[in-house]
Amino acid sequence: MNRMILSELVEDLPPVLRTGIRWELQDDGSLTIDVGEEALPGIVDHIQKKYHSWLISEHALDLRPKGGEFQLIVLLGLPKVTVPVIIRANVDIYASSFHSLTPSVPAANWFEREISDTFGLTPNGHPDQRPLVLYDDWPYGTYPLRKDFDPSRPVPRVPSEYPFRKVEGEGVFEIPVGPVHAGVIEPGHFRFSVAGEPIINLEIRMGYTHRGVEKLSESLPYHRGVPLAERISGDNGFTHALAYCQAVESLAGCAVPDRALFIRTILSEMERLYCHMGDVGGIALDTAFGTGAQMAYILRERLMQLNDQVTGSRFLRSASCLGGVRCDIPVDSKKDIQRTLLQVKLDFDDFVTTIKNMPSFLDRVETTGVLTLENARSLNVVGPVGRGSGIDRDVRRDHPYAAYDQISFQVPVYREGDVWARTRVKIDEVYESIGIIEQALDKLPSGELCVPLGEAPEGRTGLSLTETHRGECMHWLMAGKGQPYRHKVRDASFLNWPAIELAVLGNIVPDFPLVNKSFNLSYAGNDL
Amino acid sequence: MKVTNLFRFYRLGVGKRGVVTTRYPNGPAELPAAAQCAPELTGKCDACGHCAEACPTKAIAVTTSKFTIDLGDCIYCGECARGCPKGSIVMGKNCELSARKREGLEVSYDVRQ
Amino acid sequence: MVQDVLLNSLFAALQAVTMFALSPLIIGIIRKVKAWFQSRKGSSIWQPYYDLAKLLRKDSTMSKDASWISRATPYIAIASVGVVALMVPFFTTYSLGFVGDLIVVVYLLALFRFFMVLAGMDAGSTFGGMGSSREMMVSSIVEPTMLLAIFTMALITGTTTLSSISYSLAVTGPDLVRPALFLALAAFFISLLAENARVPVDNPATHLELTMIHEGMLLEYSGKQLALMEWASWTKFLLFSAILANVFFPWGIATDLSALGMAVGVIAIIAKVLVIALAVALIESGTSKMRLFRLPNLLTESFTLALLAVMSFYIL
Structure with a gap:
């Protein structure tokens, strides 16, 4: 085919x-x-x-x-x-x-600005040639991903200012928000131009958590890259690490044992579950419906304790390794997972019925922050955001990895493109994830957990796609001497951030946090 | 839409589930049995330095008399525990790791051969 | 006559002090009930007192762009609320009603709001300005509603003094109860939610600056000044509850000086305020905040209710 x-x-x-x-x-x-x-x-x-x-x-x-x-x-x-x-x-x-x-x-817009930085x-011919990922005071002519750049030496800083798009007119105001926000969230700058409450332009400025992940990875042996990949973006560490491991395994031509593939599937879905719980809870919280939010957060906490019980880490850290997985799912863990998921499913039903029957909540989320299918397509929006706008794509189904090809599941798609559509995609995916874990636990084969990686020939390239709870995540590697020659990471957030600029147009300022929450993008994953 | 559903949440709050907040600062922290906190040196150590080598953040320093781990740098990955040939390093259960000063995060053990 | 004035002043002062003392507790109780609905233990009901004590110990920081308005506003806020507290009947109808009637009360509160709005814009921060403009949008409808709702009661009892309204209703008994009372009550309750920045109008527990109304104006305050602003706002909530309780359902309030009457009055007002606090907590637990541009619908509904109340007084 x-x-x-x-x-x-x-x-x-x-x-x-x-x-x-x-x-x-x-x-x-x-x-x-x-x-x-x-x-x-x-x-x-x-x-x-x-x-x-x-x-x-x-x-x-x-x-x-x-x-x-x-x-x-x-x-x-x-x-x-x-x-x-x-x-x-x-x-x-x-x-x-x-x-x-x-x-x-x-969709190439940010990629090319990143290359330029x-x-x-x-x-040539790019309509917007301003810097993107580097700090504002980064000196001109210093290009960190070139091989002749020495990361061990501090870079001198040159004060300069980022030229934001200007919107002018009678009664048009600029609202600068961030990079320091109230609440415990990551740094990012949002520059609104508003006429009264309606937003007529939004410009997002990222790069405040740029840590040089790609450059750092080029100096680390492959096995050291796993903890690094786990920390690219806080809440989808396992799926990032999985993408990295798969890329390295494809470099080395390593065949991962079956049991490890199934455990990878289970852990990926456990990660998606707790992240989605936090997401839908956050939507309820941002509409000031604290009761509903706490219902979801309680489930999230229960799932994270399950993670802790199964892998020893609430965020599934250190569960992955090259050539397989590090943590096994023995029979008693399996029972724990099954029992917890049953309870979570029942309680989640309660939550879903509650919010679906709440006019004041639905009034907030319906028709808010519409991302049209056309915009979503042209920006190549991925993940639940794309599926909320009618893009029927899911890496788990279209480019199966781990054990997804042996498991049946649905990919929910909604066409409205508003906050509610995105929320419903996540709600449906919670049920699908529970189904996937149950199937994978039933089919869990016995066997080895991990095999030796083998040699990765220099110059070979490896690509791996995984579906994080935010969408398609890509790790691309070119092998060097025992470490990556070049490691390119692309989190789903990198594609989805520019879409927020379009989704909020015409909405009012107090609805922005809700729209932003429904996208729920990673700042660290974007900035790298 | 059933009218009773409108008032579901009143039934679902404290009435159904009770208070779920843990008693933590007033009671002991309840950790799952498999939880991994900071690495601890529990057994014999012959200062071979495998743990320090295995540590991705170089948080461990081993001399012939002292094993020092800087919990400010530690990412609790467990590489040192896996790297110890004697199995003397275990991921402990103590989750109360805060300190008033930066130096307080450095934990030292005497090396017992 | 002089005795009367003294007596009234004494009780007015006593009531004002009680209100200031109790207001953090009421807020603490609302938070506790909300926490219960969220299956949380919640912070202690005394937490607002601890917060006040902590803030009062701290220094204030002022934006260098702030003018005297920012510095004066906390005192204007606490003073205007204090004066209103002297004129609103709490557990007894003895209060400084002869100093000013309900119009004075409403406009003293407007003075508070006016300065808070100015202070929001004063430091030149974006969120303060947004909070101020939204507050003005809300209050432009809430203020007439409040006036009309209380006017209904003034029409029923034939006086515009708050304590006299309570007194006449309390001594006359159910004869004065009319449909207008309930319409006005509903209108006033919505105004209470809107004026005190409660859900569905504003979210008192949010950290999202872009959605803030009331909190947005307070963002620039810190330390002692923040304590004063918070305390004034909390006391304003208790004042509104007291007006709601004593103007619309004053039964139980002490109308004479007997010890028994006073005791009943104290118990009655505590019970009524608790019921109001519970109602607010229930509404906050069970609804989302409204979209900003849907607020005028809710507020004009309350205005219509108040208008109907006045009209029904003449028609029925």
Whole structure:
């Protein structure tokens, strides 16, 4: 299936685009196309228009120490194909610029600004060339992901100010919010332009928790990358670590034992469960319905204690390792999980009936913060946010990993795109997750937990996609000497943040926290 | 929509479930049996330094007379416990780890051969 | 005559002191009941006192852009609430009613609000300005509602002095009960929620600056000044409860100086205030906050109720 569609895709390229490209179908069925940098926008645009592809990632790597140039990697997802299309293009060292995809693929916007920040490659034709991920006072000409950047030396700081979009007119006010917020949340700056209460423009400025995860990972041996990946984003540590482990395993060609695959599935879903509980509880709390919020938070606490009971960590930390999993699910843990989930399901029913029967709550969430399908598609919004806007995509079903291909489950999709649709997606996913865990526990095979990783040949690349509770999470690795040569992480939040700017338009300022909560994006996962 | 559902939450609050808040500061902290807190040195140690090597954050320092772990750097991953050839390091059950000063987070054990 | 004035002043002072002393407790009780509905243990009902004590020990920090308005507002707030407390009957109808009638009461509270709104904008912070503009939007409808609702009672009893309204209702008994009373009661209760920043109008427990109304204006205050503002707001809630209890259902309030009457009065008002606090806690536990632009609907409903109350007085 994969091979058929992909080879047809290459055959179908119009002659103008086909000249000068080299393509290759890999063993796993994925397609790699090498193109000239100037042909990249044309090919991506063609595939997008013809095959409705979406942009998984666009990132760069610095091959100069290997005697090469800079390289751009564009990963495209295709409907009905379980492996991505990989397009590579070399960028000349002296020109240090490339043709931007953003005019035809809006989702590439932040990716290209990130490349421009971290590699110093200018996206020609990009409509917005302001910095994105680095601090405002980062000196010009210092590009941290280039191989000649030395991370051990402090970087001098140059005071400067970020130029925000200006909205002017009679009665238009700017409301700066953050990066320091009330309450225990992460730092991010929101610049509203409002006319009275209605929002006419929102600009989100991120990067305040940029820690240099990708650079750090390039200096760590593979097994040290696991605790690092667990800490990329606080609440989906297990799924991030899983994505990293899978990527490394694909580098080394390591076959993970069956039992470990099932345990990975179970733990991923346990993570999704407690995160979703917190999310739906947060929605209730932000409408000032504290009673309902606490109902969900009690369940979240119970699930986290279950995590603690099963793995020794409330956040499922240290449960994953390369080549398998670290923690087993023995019979008594299995009983614990089954018993707790039964109780959680009953209590969650209570919560759902309560909020679904509450006019004052529904009035707040319905028609609030609508993200249209068109906007969601063009920005390639992923996860429950995308499914709330009608994008029927889920990595667990479309690119099965762990043991998901042996388990049946539904992917809930709603079309309204408002806060309530996103909340309902999460509510439905809670039930699906419980179902997945029950099935996986029943089918749990016996066997080994973990196998030795083996050797990862230098220069090989590995890609892994997982579905966190926020959506598709990607880890892309290029092997170096016992450690990654380049490690690209893309959290779901990175794709979803720009969508908030569109979803809040026309809403009123006091509804923004609710819209933001319904997206519930990670700041740390975005900033890396 | 049933009218009775409108008032569900009144039944679901304290009336049904009682108070779920734990008694923690007034009573003992209730941890699940498998909970892992800070690493503790419980058995013999011959200062081989495997734990210090295994630690991803370099929170452990071992000399011939002292085993010191800095809980301010520790991420409670358990690598040291797995890395100890004698199995002397265990992930403890003490979750009350706060200190008034930064130095208070450094816990030292005498190395017993 | 002089004796009367002295007696009234004595009781007025006593009642005002009681109200200031009790108001944190009422807030503590509301929080406790809400916590119970959330299956939480909740903080102690004495917590607001601890908060006050803590804040009063601390220094205040002022924005360098703040003018004298920010500095004066806490004192204006506590003073205006204090004067109102002198004029509102609590456990007895002996109070400084002859100093000013209900119009003075309503506009003293408006003075409080006016300065709080100014102070919200004074420091030049965004959230303060937003809180102020929203507060003005809410109060522009709440204020006439409140006036009309109490006017209904004034019409029924033929006097505009709060203590006299209580007194005439209390001594006359159920003869004066009319449909208008209940309509006005409902209108006044909604005003109580709106004026005191309770759910569904505002969320007193939120940390989201963008949704704040009342809290938004207080964001710039700290230490002693915050303590005064909070205490004034809490006492305002008790004042509204007292007006609700004593103007609409004054039965039980002490109308003479007998020890028995006083004792009954104290018990009656405590019971009534607790019932109101419980009602507020129930509403807060069972509803979400309304959308900001739906608030005018709720508030105009309450205004309509108040208007109907006045009209029904003449028609029925």
